[in-house]
Amino acid sequence: MILAVDTSLGSAVAVVAEDGATVADAGSANPLGHAEVIGDLLLGVVRPGITHVVAGMGPGPFTGLRIGIAAARTFALGRGIPVIPVPSHYAAALAQGRDDRFAIVTDARRREIAVSIFEGTDADGIPLLVEPTRLEPQDAVLDVPVVTVTTIDAAALARVGAAALAAGRTLAGDEPLYLRHPDVSAPKQVRL
8 A cells, every 4th residue: 555645735634555446545735834734644444455655746845745745755754665756836737637638737836736747547546746836926827727726635746646656666866946045045154
């Protein structure tokens, strides 16, 4: 079984069996408060027999992504099982079940949207990313059908991770896809 954890929008967790069936699924659509809910969500879905953990790697806000990824990595470390990093928009694309070219769009805050362009799925059953994620103004006009997503389906995220695992593919690195880096900077050294 595969556990998936995503905090790129709200907080979502799910466990999916080897045949792709959803065993357990829980979430909170609140785009804030990830740290307050992720533990309880995990307690509600965790089952014996989990062999892999899929971590949703964004795009998403800095703090929210870090909480979900840390939870996924900590769970995996505690069980001695691998983490499979998967971009969150892949789950949204898989959940659509479309064969045409379309855009997955999520709110990037600050009057911007995060846009990833997909076209169906490839031979491994993984959504085919044809244009990588980018930020656009909130009022941008896209030349493909738009699917605006407000939550990530953690079960779909687990299914993408399972397909990548079965195909021996890596869909993302260890670094999250942040919408932007934090606005804070390290203080300058003061010479005395």
